[in-house]
Amino acid sequence: MNALLSTAISGVILMFVGLFAKNKQSIKYFAIAALIVAFAANFIDLRYVLKMGPYTAYASMIKVTLFTTLFNAVILGCTLVYFLLTGSGFEKVGDEVAEYFALQFFILSGIMLATSFNNLLILFLAIEIISIPQYILAGSDKYNLKSNEASLKYFLMGAFSTGILLMGIALIYGGCGSFDLYKLGLGGISMSPLTLSGVLLIVFSLSFKVSAAPFHFWTPDVYDGSPTVFTAFMATVVKAGGFIAFIRLFQIAFQGGIVNQQWTLVLEIITACTLIIGNITAVYQQSVKRMLAYSSIAQAGFMLFSLLAFNLRAQQGILLYAAAYSLATIGAFSVLLKLKDYTFDGFNGLARKQPLLAFAMTIFLFSLAGIPLTGGFFAKYFVLTAAVQQGGMFWLVIVAIICAAISVYYYFKVIIAMYFKTGEPEVETPSGAYKAALILTVALVILLGIFPNLLLQFMK
Structure with missing residues (x-):
């Protein structure tokens, strides 16, 4: 709750900071300070939960748990790295630097809601708070037709997705008579056709939000057309926030019941399609930015394993995956910006x-490929072992391993170009502050690959 209030208030303040700040770099420093305050506020929540246990707020529509606070810490930490690496690049997009930071703080407040919602209405609010600022950020490069196209396409597809989500929530309410996740009883022996239809629509809508196949078609065009500095945020922190909403809904509402077993095959097919389509299409890309967009679809396939498995290892897996994937992708996009x-x-x-x-x-590419001694290796290991422990998904684990091997090919194309081909790349000279932030990010990726328990020690 503290992190939710802190990010929301910071977003409002940043909207007015732009009126008075003459130096745009000072806006970046203010945003970093506000993010540190939000991190501290979340740490207070973490200490309270460790000592007193989970608590609810707003008529039990929000529930703060240990997993909630840990995931919020990962999101805020990755956003801090993002600000340090790319915050100076906001000026190149347009003059409304303060507004860009404000929109991202509003997205963060939406993610804080997504990690703690206990009610379907709060889920809808969280998804919309996350989505609407993204439509603006995607089209923030006003004089670039590709950016305008990305914004319009994202808005139209997002609007349809929102309608589907609302319809799904309405059908579930009609079938169950409640919006409270714990009162839905979706893990029971029987489910009415009305409720089944509602669950199906919500699955489709949230699959769109996390760019899972076959609802991924918007992703490459939107990521490619949006300003690169904002694509890094959309492909990492925002995607992780969408996944936590997806996972929280299913793990609470279904409670591992019989209906969960019925839906497992549907989710397995979505996962397999996401892995195969994301990796195969990434192989044929000529642009590194577009390759990273398809790569993000493939990475979403691995994250879906945490949705399929209802166990502690799955929670540890998504926590580690969100950190390792976000840090590596933010770092890769920051290099691309140069x-x-x-x-x-x-x-x-x-x-x-x-x-x-x-x-x-x-x-960063080693981590995305899942090479040992990087965070991406243990992230993939945890989500795959969670699926093995759940049982009945060994074929899907084999598909994931094959797709991970395919991903090595297109990631190594970049490495081969950097080290084994000659050329004179046009590169912006990095500043000292950027180099320090880049070294810090590399250190964190390696640290997670050697000592994953530094992050997971609380999840026991």
């Missing part, structure tokens, strides 16, 4: 011209 040419050829010879950028990019 280059003028986003094609694979634009990376030719980068290791000779900017060895630090090339090394950092290599570590």
